[in-house]
Amino acid sequence: xxxxxxxxxxxDEHLRTTLERVKNLPLPHEGSTPPRSSxxxxxxxxxxxxxxxAVPSNVTILQGFGRLVDPxxxxxxxxxxxxxxxxxxITSNVVLIASGSVxxxxxxxxxxxxxxxxSDDITTIGRTPHKIVVQGAGIIGIxxxxxxxxxxxxxxxxxxxxxxxxxxxxxVHEAIVEQLKRTGIKVHLNxxxxxxxxxxxxxxxxxxxxxxxDRPESVRVRVRPxxxxxxxxxxxxxxxxxxxxxxxxxxxxxxxxxxCTVNRRCGVDCCFLPRSPRSCVExxxxxxxxxxxxxxxxxxxxxxxxxxxLVWGVCTRQGT
Numbered sequence: 001x002x003x004x005x006x007x008x009x010x011x012d013e014h015l016r017t018t019l020e021r022v023k024n025l026p027l028p029h030e031g032s033t034p035p036r037s038s039x040x041x042x043x044x045x046x047x048x049x050x051x052x053x054a055v056p057s058n059v060t061i062l063q064g065f066g067r068l069v070d071p072x073x074x075x076x077x078x079x080x081x082x083x084x085x086x087x088x089x090i091t092s093n094v095v096l097i098a099s100g101s102v103x104x105x106x107x108x109x110x111x112x113x114x115x116x117x118x119s120d121d122i123t124t125i126g127r128t129p130h131k132i133v134v135q136g137a138g139i140i141g142i143x144x145x146x147x148x149x150x151x152x153x154x155x156x157x158x159x160x161x162x163x164x165x166x167x168x169x170x171x172v173h174e175a176i177v178e179q180l181k182r183t184g185i186k187v188h189l190n191x192x193x194x195x196x197x198x199x200x201x202x203x204x205x206x207x208x209x210x211x212x213x214d215r216p217e218s219v220r221v222r223v224r225p226x227x228x229x230x231x232x233x234x235x236x237x238x239x240x241x242x243x244x245x246x247x248x249x250x251x252x253x254x255x256x257x258x259x260c261t262v263n264r265r266c267g268v269d270c271c272f273l274p275r276s277p278r279s280c281v282e283x284x285x286x287x288x289x290x291x292x293x294x295x296x297x298x299x300x301x302x303x304x305x306x307x308x309x310l311v312w313g314v315c316t317r318q319g320t
Contacts, residue, residue, distance in 0.1 A: 005152030008128045008210065015123060062088065068254045071095065080252050097253070101246040108194065109135070109242050114208075115198050115219050119144065119243040126210025129153040129239035133221055135193045137164035141243035142176065145185050148241075155185045156235060158223055160244075162190040194222040195240055214238070 064076035064087050073091050077084040103118035105111055113121050119140045130153060134145050137159035149155045157164075157180075164187065165173050180187055197220035202208045217236035224232040 005128050005130070006150075008126055011128070011151065012126075062090070064088070065252065067252060068095070068258050070258055097250065099249045099253075102249045103243070104245045104247050106135075106242065106244055109240075110195055110198055111242070112198065112201070114201065114213055115238065116195060116240045117242070119241065122241050125239065127214045129237070130214075130216040131235075131237040132156075132239040132241060133158060133193070133219075133235055133237050134241050134243060136243035136245070137161075137187060137189070138243060138245065139165070141241075142180075144241060144243060145180070146183065149183050149185050153239075156237070157185060157187045158191050158193040159187065159189045160192060160226075164189060188223055188225070190226045192224040192226065193240075194224065196220045196222050196234070 062076055064078060065080045065084065067075045067077065069075055069089070072093065072095070073089065074095065075086060076088045076090065077086055103120050105118065110116055111118060113124065117125060122144065128151050129148060132148050132153050132155055134141050134148075134155065134157045137157050141157060141159075142165065145155045145157050165176060168176070199213075199215065199218050202212070216238050219237050219240060220234060221237065221240060222232055222234050224230075
């Protein structure tokens, strides 16, 4: 398995087909509340078109980038910058934040979307790697390791911790370890990854194609085992993918500015108090791993007057 490289065009076609099927899946609230004709379909925001599923009648969609002024007041601006035009200021008894999460970017890893990727933008690579180094042996890292191996790439996984997938059931863990061995995926545990050399961008990046970046052994990384007496070694590859957890997509929301301390737990930014669904700031509820147009709309519909029928959905990096 995984000896013959699969052209990326085949992968791309499968991705497009899958995304189209996912778009057509019903959302949790669909079927229970009839949509209003003015709200189902598309909404315009500047030059961008945003698509929403059928919206329950007691929910209002406001398009823009939100910033908390205090636990009950939100400024909605045209973009994420502090100097962006102020579109509206709204207030609510309770604010539910469900803005999703983004990949964690460790310092020292030169993410460029050309040769060094995170677990989100790896799908835009446009080429099948010859040899890929995956940083992180969690669920996402191991999943992509298997995918890339099946596409014909030579795969090496580097994990900082002394064990991989330690949270899984023992039998499942052993089965995955055995499958890694059978498929020829190399795993280095208790080690640190350093990216030493990446090809520089061209003079005109807009003219660079995925084929131009198909350069075997053009990336050089160093692996530093953390064990006593271990010797660092280098690997030449053409792709690096980092999968070291995810963090809450709350940049620019001013959580800290209103007294909300954001702590990183289990790879996700959160500020829940122990055994409490509320955050450390009264009236602020955070669901940082949920998609705003799916979970928030459904939750707000069920909360009814508790949320005053108001949803604050902050645009993600992809602009959804």
